Amino acid sequence: DTVPCDSLDALCAGADALVHTAIRKDIIARVPMQRLVDTLDYHSSPxxxxxxxxxxxxxxxxLTHYVPAIxxxxxxxxxxxxxxxxxxQIEVGDDLHTVTIGDKE
Known part of the structure; x- marks a missing residue:
């Protein structure tokens, strides 16, 4: 669970792939439950x-760990x-999802 920031960019530098949680902020912002709306502060949109x-x-x-569920x-x-x-390449990954990067899986 993270949002865009310089530290995340530094961690990602030089990597081939990013596995990232995603939240539909456009949907969650309309839900009248403050606890759920608060999650927008620490989750990234697609x-x-x-x-x-x-x-x-x-x-x-x-993309993984979707809110709301797809x-x-x-x-x-x-x-x-x-x-x-x-x-x-963009993939929607569930548990045990496999991604091939170059010639390795």
């Missing part, structure tokens, strides 16, 4: 996660949001 990966020059972004068939919407900020 676009923010993607911008972090783009700044670091990564080739792959894997409805079946709704994965492309999350990918499309991230694609506004990232030019590389």
């Amino acid at each position: 676009e923010e996660a993607a911008a972090t990966a783009q700044r670091a020059g990564m080739t792959t972004l894997v 409805a079946p068939g709704g994965e492309q919407e999350w990918v499309d949001l991230a694609a506004t900020e990232f030019e590389g």
Whole structure:
């Protein structure tokens, strides 16, 4: 759980892939539950996660730990949001998701 910051950018420098939690801030901001709205302070949107990966020059972004949960068939919407900020490969990963980076898995 993190938001964009210089420290995160420094940690990402030189990496090929970023596995990042993602929260739909546009949806959560409309929920009338302060405890849930407070999570916006320490979670990144798909676009923010993607911008972090783009700044670091990564080739792959894997979104995970979604809030709210992605409805079946709704994965492309999350990918499309991230694609506004990232030019590389974007994956929506669940538990045990495998990503191939270069010639290694």
